[in-house]
Amino acid sequence: MAATRPVTIAITGAGGQIGYALAFRIAAGDLLGPETRVRLRLLEIPQGVRAAEGTALELEDGAFPLLEAVDVTTDAERGFDGVEHALLVGAKPRGPGMTRADLLGDNAAIFVAQGAALNAAADDAVRITVVGNPANTNALIASAHAPDIPASRFSALTRLDHNRGLAQLANAVDARVDELDGFAVWGNHSASMFPDVSRTTARGDRVTGILGARLGGPDGVREWLVDTFIPRVANRGAEIIEARGSSSAASAANATIDHVRDWSLGSTGTTSAAVRSDGAYGIPAGVFASFPVHAIDGEWVVQEGFEPDAFARDRIDASAAELVAERDAVRALGLL
Ligand code: NAD
Ligand code: LMR
Structure with missing residues (x-):
């Protein structure tokens, strides 16, 4: 508004x-x-x-x-x-x-x-x-x-990771970024983040199905996720530092604009933001973790209905454990 x-x-x-x-x-x-x-x-x-x-x-x-x-x-x-x-x-x-x-x-x-x-x-x-x-x-x-x-x-801000994932995925399935929905990044803004395509659709079709048809079925998709997509998104910040000699700036500002605009004016479809966990999806309460969210009336709302499988669970738990370790490190510094 x-x-x-x-x-x-x-x-x-x-x-x-x-x-x-x-x-x-x-x-x-x-x-x-x-x-x-x-x-x-x-x-x-x-x-x-x-x-x-x-x-x-x-x-x-x-x-x-x-x-x-x-x-x-x-x-x-x-x-x-x-x-x-x-x-x-x-x-x-x-x-x-x-x-x-x-x-x-x-x-x-x-x-x-x-x-x-x-x-x-x-x-x-x-x-x-x-x-x-x-x-x-x-x-x-x-x-x-x-x-x-x-x-x-x-x-x-984990919208930059979200945008990075969307761009990589759009390329992989020959779609435009605005034709994708249901993509989300979980956990920490760090190399442990989990970019999750399990519920992502392109023009209404599951991207796992589209990718499976190109990559020889579910095993091919899993291999692409583990070897290519997840590390590319999770390590993009470091890739940019290597290339530019300094960390991302315009893309980070752009993602900040996307994040605050959606938070204030409302989002269309699923996006990603790190909000204080209330224990949803088994992420320890109190840490700020990235979730699939949408924004309604100026509030981030964690989206329901994701069902992390064992593959996703391991990664979400690992990233959440890292957030707990960071919290404990800050406590040890006497800052919490
Ligand atoms: P930069 O060094 O170009 O600018 C940082 C500025 O902050 C400097 O001008 C410095 O003087 C100022 N500053 C330091 N302490 C301050 C304080 N207490 N109050 C006010 N200003 C202060 O760095 P940058 O490239 O603009 O990056 C800023 C931060 O954003 C870094 O921590 C970077 O890692 C982070 N970042 C986060 C994301 C993300 O997706 N979350 C993306 C890119 C960068
Ligand atoms: C990014 O993801 O580009 C930023 O967090 C900067 C960094 O240190 O990678």
């Missing part, structure tokens, strides 16, 4: 590469639609603030009709004052050879402080999207430090 009043949106890490890509998409109306005016708060640390100020100058030069105001700040409570959306991007990215969990030591403290600042300053209706890695566990940390904000208002 388009708002007639301006909506205030904070982007943390606005001087970084994802923040730069995000700000212009939001100013152009890609997030909340062509009728909703926006006010941007660009939050940075002192080392990044000049870059964010530069972004603010360029935003002004864009003469975006929907952009009402841009404020740059290093003060989190000021940055989050009255915000309805907070996009928590600001965090260190990984380099070649690192896992995202290696970032916990550096990044976890950021989300302690930002959870507390959101709790103190954000609008009652705030929705918080965590992008900075390790995104799932950072969402857990921020939520734990914002006791007055319902945990359902926090989610972490």
Whole structure:
């Protein structure tokens, strides 16, 4: 639903590469639609603030009709004052050879402080999207430090993994991405994630059937999933770091836009987001795990009706166990 009043949106890490890509998409109306005016708060640390100020100058030069105001700040409570959306991007990215969990030591403290600042300053209706890695566990940390904000208002980005899976699958079955439905990514935004095609359809037909006809039946499909599709999606972030020399930026910003737009305006069909588990599908309650979801009336709703077989169960359990281990590591650091 388009708002007639301006909506205030904070982007943390606005001087970084994802923040730069995000700000212009939001100013152009890609997030909340062509009728909703926006006010941007660009939050940075002192080392990044000049870059964010530069972004603010360029935003002004864009003469975006929907952009009402841009404020740059290093003060989190000021940055989050009255915000309805907070996009928590600001965090260190990984380099070649690192896992995202290696970032916990550096990044976890950021989300302690930002959870507390959101709790103190954000609008009652705030929705918080965590992008900075390790995104799932950072969402857990921020939520734990914002006791007055319902945990359902926090989610972490696995839409990029979802989009990556959709694109690979569309190629494999000669369909357009918007002809696919029922695809979902489970678990952690890490190499353990499980991209699940079991309920995916292309133009109404099961993709497992389409692939089976091309790959010699169910065994051929299983082999393709294990050897090609799952590792390609799960390791795409590392593939991009190898190719670009830095981590994904425009595709990450695009996925963030998709995630927040669906959350606010409603989704069509199944998508993926990391939300706080209530124990659904056997994923331990409390961790932020990626589920098949849709968005209704501004809430993520975990989709019912998936029936993970033994193959899926093993992978979902392994990714959930990794999330539990990350939670325990954060507890050991005294941050939960
Ligand atoms: P970047 O280094 O280009 O930018 C990060 C920015 O955050 C920097 O300008 C830095 O000054 C700022 N920053 C650091 N601490 C901050 C704080 N406390 N408050 C405000 N700003 C702060 O990195 P990037 O490429 O934009 O990536 C940002 C994060 O997003 C990384 O952790 C990266 O791994 C993650 N990421 C996640 C996904 C996903 O799908 N979840 C995808 C891509 C990247
Ligand atoms: C991605 O998936 O591209 C990001 O999480 C960046 C990374 O570290 O892989």
